[in-house]
Amino acid sequence: MTIGIDHFLTVGALLFCLGLAVALSKRNAIGVLMGVELMLNAVTLTLLTFSRFTVSDRPVTGHAFVVMVITVAAAEAAVALALAVSVYRNRDTVDVDKINLLRS
Amino acid sequence: MELTVLVFLPAVAAVIVLLLPERYESYAKWVALAGTTAALVLSIQMFFAFDLDKSGFQFVERRDWVDIGGFNLQYFLGVDGLSMPLVVLTTFLTVASVLISFNITMRPRAYYACLLILATSVLGVFTALDFLLFFLFWELELFPMFLLIAVWGSGRKEYSATKFVLFTLAGSAFMLVGILILAFNQNTFDIEKLGQSTFSGTLIPLSWVFLLLFIGFAVKLPVVPLHTWLPDAHSDAPTAVSVMLAGVLLKMGGYGIIRMCVTIMPGVADDYSVWFVGVGAVSVLYGAFITLRQTDVKRLAAYSSVSHMGIVLLGIGALGSTALAGATYQMLAHGLITGLLFVMIGLMYDRTHTREIAKLGGLARQMPLIATGMVFAGFGSLGLPALAGFIAEITVFLGAFQRYEWAVLMAIFGVVLSAGYVLWMLQRVVFGPVRHEWDGLTDQKYWWEHSAVAGLAALVVLLGVYPALLMNMIQPAIDNIMLRVGS
């Protein structure tokens, strides 16, 4: 059996949606962040898949993109954790159900 | 140049008023008076300089101003026989409004600034020959008017002011769409050019475009059932604003219908003529019926405006040379007469601080001059011959009768009703036994009150006995439009 582009893409898509489900359902802000990381990983997988399989003048594009995504993910994670800590300091919780002072 | 100066004179005065230091704020009225008087003098000079034999627009000024995607919004001003009298009416009523505001002591600088900007806006509407420029001036009036009603008004002033703005905004929203569609079709906002174009392949059927524009104007006119803002705005506005509102702001609607709807889309106007006439006649009657039940003097005058403006629509809808001229004349006449009526009501209100008809009575004894003015204005309002309203109404009726006998018969029934409500009001307010709670109140006594009232009354009589003065100016402009309708 030949493992083709579709297989990789399918894995990426499923991972992305799993990550989305995590991000949209977890009560703990850090859990949400984990979901986002999963999504980003799915994207890097997809990017590399394309880089490997599709016709391109510059196949390295995908690789460069992945580097950037990883970097951004790290930065985002750092800031997210800082904000989570900041909220925690004020509210003693990082439960998104309880972080709802701003509404309607 | 004259027109630019004329239009922006009040605005310049407004700026000066705003820049006055606080301790000189009592001079605001003098600046306002000077500015508006200068405008009045200039407009009268133009009125007599207007060449009756020339067709088309005069005092034209045009230059490109703003590029609105592909073509220019021009700064394009000019007057013809249709707009010239309205311009003079506006400058005249502005002076009158400033005069009767002389006793305003609350934030006079802001008050006069608003009033003056209002004047600029109305003058702009009457002189703009670029449709978008027209629209700009049309919208410009909103906020000053809002403030004038909301801040210096009485009663439910917030509600009324908001209602006024929202109604106008809604109407002009539709109008804007219509303007853009027309302009897209001809690649110009130039009213003169649009007025000579035939439209084909507009984005939506031309009759819909007509309707869009018409709604915008009908709100202002106002036409039943889009009229309910008017009584509220009138009853809660300060006197001078009521005068401006009844005197000139409503005329923007009638002017717009003639200048835009009828001139640009005569075919549609002709096809749907019967509807306009019908709505006009219904407005006349409906307004009159409701007027008969009013218990507040100002609301009464406001509803009577609805009735009278119905006659304007009737005249426009009939699409005859005479009827259109009559409609124009009615706008002028109503501006003066209802302006005077509101001035008198305002003077009375200043003294008695009530507008409830039930609480008033017998004022003829305590305030004979105000009472005389009220009676005069009342009779003007019911269309007494030798006063301006009669000429206007009968010209409309004569012009419209051939084509729409039924509508005119409905409308003349409204004339009887107008006698009913005017006389009923006079009987309750001016006549009847003396009420001693009003003892000791002063009559009309200040020079500014006298001059405003006398000026208005004189013009009402002048237009009533010498209609040729204006008819000779209006008629050629109307005939120009009728050429379009005919073809």
Add this chain to the structure above:
Amino acid sequence: MPFLEAVATAPSIKEEYLWAIVASPMVAWALIVLYFRKLPKVAGYLAILGIGVACALSYLTLFNVIDANGGIAIHTHEWFTSGPLVVNLGVRIDGLSAVMLVVVTSVSLLVQIYSQGYMAGDAGFGRYFAHMCLFTTSMLGLVLADNLFMLFIFWELVGLCSYLLIGFWFHKPAAAAAAKKAFIVTRIGDLGLLAALLLIWTRSGTFQIDEIQHLAITGALSSTVITWFALGIFAGAAGKSAQFPLQVWLPDAMEGPTPVSAPIHAATMVAAGVYLVARFFPVFEASTDARHVVAWIGAITAVLAATIALVQTDFKRVLAYSTISQLGYMMLALGAFGYVAAIFHLVTHAFFKALLFLGSGSVNHSTNTFDMRKMGGLKQYMPITYWTFIIGSLSLAGIFPLAGFWSKDEILLDAWRENRALWVAGAAVAFMTAFYMFRAIILTFHGEYKGGEPVDHHDEDSHFHGDPQHPHESPWVMTLPLIILSVPAIAAGWFAYHEKFGTFISGALPEAAHEGGSSFEWGIAISSTALALAGIGAAYAIYARKWVTSESLRGTFAPFAMLFENKYYMDKIYEDLFVKTIFQKGWNRLMQMNDRYVIDGIVNGSGRITRQISSRARIIQTGQLQSYGLGFVAGVVILVVAVFAANPL
């Protein structure tokens, strides 16, 4: 007679003089209004002067027209134009207008003189004379107008003056109400006139009276148009001349000062309706239907008003109903081809009715009341008033040889020729007229004096100076006009009862339309005189001798008395039922509710609904992080699916 054969030519009087007739009272008016409001003496004299000039010029005009053998002169000028509409201002002088001019100015002048006495001391003295001048101006303009448009203008102005004068004592609620009623009711009639004006211009493009008359005669207009036009004109006339069913305003108009009632509500203004119909007489001739309407409305009015007059206790109201009745008579005549008779009666009636009204004013001047139950026996105190009043009443009753006899006789003759039923109505009215007039005389001037109405000294608006306990004859400025007026009341018939007058008046018509033929018939004359005498006798029997008491009569004819006393319930039907209930409380209220709840309901409702939606929708914004994200993702899914659905792959 050489006069008859003479050919009519255009009167040579200068146009300026004709305009001056209108202008001189107007100038007086303007001067009074602008400068002399506060100077009663000057105002009064100025008014007399202005009207005097007009009067003199009117006589000059009359003689000029007589010289021209009743010819027609028209001077017209363009006033303004609007498209096809051309409106002229012009004067037209002919026999009819000349006679009217003389009647109007003479009566007005006398009344002005009389008013100097009657109105002395009134707070609104200056205002009164201003209004009177304006009224005279308008009336003269109406008479002189050469076209319907101008005629309509002055027609309305006359209405205005009537309003102002009825409401002269505006502080009296009754006066203010009466003024309003008069204006509105006449305006309902004017609706017809306005419609007629619109119709005739639309169909013929002219307002000129001579052209309209011509069109009617030549049959250039369809008979429907002619009929509707005629009916419109008559509607206007009926309003002004208080014809059934618009007669309700005139009795109430008696709230005005009595000298006002004399010229306006007896002699001149109310006759304007008759004048109007006479002006357009060819049109009515051309339409039989319209003519029948005129005749029958006239007859009904005459009978109706006369019956009501029988039971009135107010001196002035008797005269008012009598006026309505007589106006009905004139209309009847016009409907019965009696053009000349109608104008003849108009003239004689103007004089004797003015005389009667001024007489009643004189009575009031000394008793402070019009209630006949509070008078009596005034004959000894006020001889001049009494005798002149007798003359007027006899003339009105149509007793040979006074003026009224001739004109009434002519009308009855025309009625007889047209339709016997009309004659019966006319004859009945003649009887009733004599009866109620002498009933009034007996109650007022004979018997014991009952003291009049005490003066209320707290009423600051009252201008009464005398002492009602001791009645006295009025001053000479008031009695002099009475005496002067009794001359035509006696002699106008002689003066006019000749073919001359008929020819002269008929000269105003485009052709000698309908010759009245012989205008005297012994049978008619004798029968009507007999009826009148019977009426006088009956009054004498009941009120002076009391052979039959009025109470017992009233008991016998109770239902009729009720009907008469309540004026056939017409005021009630109009005001209470129609205006107040059906119209104001019903229909108008409905409209107002519609405005307030339906239209404004939609307006405010849309605002409220927006707010409602807004406050409901804000719940979506839960503040919960992931609900936002869900919306986000849902958006993506919907977007993709929608694009695929809208534009399949």
Add this chain to the structure above:
Amino acid sequence: MSGAGPGIAFWVLAAVTLVAAGGVMVSRNLLHAVLFLILTFVGIAGFFVLLSADFLAMAQIIIYVGAIAVLVLFAILLTPHAGRDNSETKMLLPAVLLSVCLAAVFLFVIQDAQWSTITESPNLGAAELGEALLTTWVLPFEIASVLLTAALVGAIMLARSAQEEAEDALA
């Protein structure tokens, strides 16, 4: 990519990665979830190897496992009172449904697409990547560095306690 080796590797990796990701979703303990997350990262790194991006696989391990996962652990430890359970909000059902919908859309599109594929791996190593990052994508590369700096600065400021700030203000 044919042959048994890659085939088996793919399926194993796919299983590991997706099961681990599922573990993040279902595990009730936050710390367990982090462990599953790390496992997913490793699985992805495996995929990178399979896609012949060895350098990136290494970077993935170092950055994600070494940095991000550790950051997450730190965060959990720094918020001791917030609880360690990894329960779901009431949005669970809609979240799962929407994710399934989105997955359906993705999968449909992936099936529908006609990718213009090559069979041979382009054989890219760290050298090519390094060159690309210093020529064509030097700008984003530099931006990334600025971004990291900014994030660092900001994160430090946000995470400082009030006490530290007070000390800082005195300085």
Add this chain to the structure above:
Amino acid sequence: MNSLDIVGPQLAVLAAAALILLIDALVPQQRRMLPFVALGGLAVSAIWTTVWVARDDYQTAFGGTLSLDQYSVFFYYLFAGITATVVLASIDWVNREGRGQGEYYALVLTTCTGLMFLSAARDLITIFLALELSSIPQYILAGWGKDVRSSEAGLKYLLLGAVASALLLYGMALLYGVTGTTILPEIAQVIQGNGETNRSVLVLAMALLVAGFGFKMAVVPFQMWVPDVYQGAPTPVSAFLSVGSKAAAFAVVTRIFFEALDAKFLSDDWSMVFAVIAAISMTVGNVMAVVQTDIKRMLGYSSIAQAGNFMVGLAAIAVVGQEFTLGASAVLFFLAAYAFTNLGAFVSVIAISQKIGSDQIKDYAGLWKRSPVLTLALALCLISLTGIPPTAGFWAKMYIFNAGVRADLVWLVIVGVLNSVISGYYYLSVARQMFLGDSENTQPIRTSPSIGLSLGVTTLGVFVFGILPMPLISAAKEAAHIFAAK
């Protein structure tokens, strides 16, 4: 070095940021200077931009990932101006709050750099990085305040933003997968060639891009964070968000969709998508704003509605053939006018709320008696937002609706004009409070010179461009013209 010269405007700003951090660390007693350093950097940036404009040497650089063209220059000026205003308006607040002044300005300037890159980027990778460069500092700034609401706003903004970024990235990845490149013109070429076979992928990518950028643009249904974050974040930051990131998002969306996805088979789809989103955004934003009681939250909803208005221009780009830059120029012009207007409104709110200590609209009652100038300024901005002359907002609405009509989107324009009626209602209700209400406190409100200056600049801009909009319109047209030249 030529390449560095090209990014000079961005470098100047970055350098200022670095300088600020240095000064803050080394000479803390000179902290008062920090905002002026920031302003100086922005001024240098603007001057540098002007130099480029004067040189008229527009070019692409860095292997086609960055384009210095009229379009980006327009936004350089816009962002420099916006940032300068925000800096000015922040001074009071930063001094009072006291948390890391140097860092605050540095982050603001970093954001500005990101925005500038965003408007100039022509490559998906660069776009993504620039987007993150502008976003991450904004997440931090939103959480900058010490109160709990601010942290909450920051966290919400970040987590949602991260999800949005992920979606956006997936879309970019798909785009890359279909075309094998990330450079926009090359993408366009490939799509023109054989893109139609992969329309499904492209549509999905497009949807994901719309979602990702829609988050920043704040259009329905990606808008829900907006009111919360605007309300919670420090007001100067809300102001920055409401104009800065929104404008940048529109800039980049216009560029991507216009340069890369302009193939007919796609543009038909996305113009419709934009039209529908526009209509829904306007309506939702306006209707929801009606009952708001907090002015910042109200402005948040209003900015959603305004985003719907901008989007009319995007929808109009696609449809019109012969004048297809009209919609784009309308968007640009509207953005500029909106920047003045909304900044003016926010600065007024800053000035007022600082003194009265409340963001509640009802507490604005009687403001006219306390500060006529502030009241008039805010009223002018509200008028401009409603689209009533003589303000820049009037021309903006005029221009964009004209573009809509010309694109045969009459229904959308009708929805738009009706929405401005609703917007009139709630803008007026603020005005009503200010002019009519009574407050016990009649003490005059004094504003600091910095806020006065920023308020003066913005309201003057609103007014002057309300009377003479031509310079702004020409600039917008010229900027949009690069799409036509292609």
